[in-house]
Amino acid sequence: MSAKTKLPTGQEAIAAKGWLGAHRFLILRRISQLFFLGLFLLGPWLSLWWVAGNLAGSRTLDVLPLTDPLVLLQGIVAGHWPEMTALIGAVIVLAVYALIGGRVYCSWVCPINPVTDAAYWLHDRLGLPKGWQPKRATRYWVLGMVLAVSALTGTIAWEVVNPVTLVHRGLVFGVGFAWAVVIAVFVFDLVVARRGWCGHICPVGAFYGLVGAKSLLRVSARNRQACDDCMDCYAVCPENQVISPALRGKGDETPLILSPDCTNCGRCIDVCSVDVFAFTNRFDTRVTAPAGQPNASEAA
Ligand code: SF4
Ligand code: SF4
Incomplete structure (x- = not known):
């Protein structure tokens, strides 16, 4: 059996979701950064205060x-x-x-x-x-x-x-x-x-x-059972030490990324071809179970 060839970072997600789908949050962040910078420049540049x-x-x-x-x-x-x-x-x-x-x-x-x-x-x-x-x-x-x-x-x-x-x-x-x-x-x-x-x-x-250490908005590795270990999320995450506790957690261990270092940038959501990650709130500890098994959070 031949080993699966590792594609360059992000290519699996592009193949699975299309370029836009694999860059949603990156695009939104650039728009947001430009928006905030632009707001402050409207006054000095265009006299719109x-x-x-x-x-x-x-x-x-x-x-x-x-x-x-x-x-x-x-x-x-x-x-x-x-x-x-x-x-x-x-x-x-x-x-x-x-x-x-x-x-x-x-x-x-x-x-x-x-x-x-x-x-x-x-x-x-x-x-x-x-x-x-x-x-x-x-x-x-x-x-x-x-x-x-x-x-x-x-x-x-x-x-x-x-x-x-x-x-x-x-x-x-x-x-x-x-x-x-x-x-x-x-x-x-x-x-x-x-x-x-x-x-x-x-x-x-x-x-x-x-x-923001106790913030409501969090990323969850809720679908972690689908992970195929491509490591693309680790490659794109600016603070990749925050991923493992949520992604490698077993059973009903929380899938939430709770580290205050997570920037909520959403790149891990974009780049994962099997949609392991999603934005949610810190009280949502649901974990998707493998097919045919009850969800860990429901079974607990
Ligand atoms: S969570 Fe997704 S991007 Fe990260 S290693 Fe698993 S399959 Fe790859
Ligand atoms: S949201 Fe950004 S900082 Fe947080 S785990 Fe995902 S890629 Fe890393």
Whole structure:
């Protein structure tokens, strides 16, 4: 019996679901990232001030305040007590990400995500080595350092180097240092550390991961009995250490991906040719049983 030939990552899903079906969430995420970036550029570029400000702090239709809670936290530890509007804006943002998953910010909103995804794509095509792989906890140390530096200097320290803020400034005020930082992130992920920036270093991702640790929206490997071990989900997942507990769980062990590191990007759903994964809520622990057997969750 001849062994099944392994197709390049994603090809099985394309063959089974078509190109669009195998890229649904990737396309939606790019639209979402462009949408949020575009909202902030409408004012400076076209004088349409539906949204004034940037991802650090904004006001929509002159009514809805939104504040990046990490920026607010840095301001507080730096000794600057925020105005009530900024506090309300941060509570709104915290509530949304606590519900849908903090790292949804990383995969659906952050304009740096396409840059790091592009670096990963090129890294894969060139067959480069993984490179330096700092511990996943490094980003929490960076987050702690950011808060410590803010407290010691009385500044909102991360905003000085935050690539997201710099991209926004670059697009509004023209090219300059901003693009050097974006290129540095790209080169870092390409030649220094594969998936290094978002997966190991960025304190914003660390912060939002903590915010969404108990979020309602989750990915489930509900159909895990259908898995054919192609490993494509591991190849595309930016945080692939989160997959095994759900995918390799036995019986009624939860099929939910519960790690706060999961970005809810949906790539595992796209790339799986046998539709193992689906979005659901954290209370939905159903597992599809092999044909002819009751579902594990029903049998329990
Ligand atoms: S869940 Fe299994 S079949 Fe689906 S992409 Fe992952 S390894 Fe492949
Ligand atoms: S487990 Fe799936 S949704 Fe979560 S980060 Fe990985 S690919 Fe994205």
